Amino acid sequence: MPSSTYHVMPAKKGWALRKAGATDSKTFTTQREAIEDARKHLTSAPGQIVIHNADGNIRDVEFHKLPKIQSPPRISRFKARKIDRAVTSIVFDPRFSLST
């Protein structure tokens, strides 16, 4: 069951829709438009949409035909954000792009 993860993230001008493992992205004026476009990609295929805040932290995740990921043991918000940022930065690191 191959799946895709789409990130709706803040961009320089508006909101970017970026697929995990891809190097390019699509830009939208509003976050809602970016989310709607991501949903179109997942009408038949399994995947998830990761919605980030304006500051880049993960705000919400929509799961489409994939098991919902349960929250791990509680840690401080500061540490959770630190892990969030570290993982997101590596997921979008060109060294780990799926096309390479």
Added chain:
Amino acid sequence: MAKTYVRSKDVFINCPFDASYKPIFNAIVFAVCELGFRARCALEIDDAGDTRLDKITRIIGECKYGIHDISATELNPAIHLPRFNMPLELGLFLGCKRYGSPSQRSKSLLILDREPYRYRNFISDVSGQDIHAHGADPNRAIIEVRNWLASKGGILPGGATIQKRYARFLTMLPAMCQALALDSDDLTFTDLSWVVNRWLISAR
């Protein structure tokens, strides 16, 4: 005594915590999280006020599912004694299932060992439970965990898909640890759970 609620997505992982077992432990944690369950184990709390047994019994009470790896049964060469922690925790889990409230009796467990039928030589009373061999191979452990949890209902990703994602996760783990200024060998269970959780949410 406060009532314990059994959480239908919580999986208690009872296994050795030493470095040689870590590849299998990490693979099991990854598979459990990927399949939409929450991995729990005695390492998740660092509360000096809780005795280890109190901690373990509370976590066991909260988990509907249990994965018990009894592969570490060799004699310690220094003291010529085996380790009894895993069989003890397995016994606690079976005790909850046998004598607990109706929700505790709904518990389900998977027993893992290195080789098939080896358990008959040292813990034959568990015959009749769900016992599978992982051959000390993390990828086989993923398949065993996946097939067992898939038998509980729901449409779950296949074992090969999880293995592929886990391999990809492992290629990125050193870089993620570096970004966190951590050594991947020093990741605590809580850190690992968070990194796995965030990676699954961001990249699967």
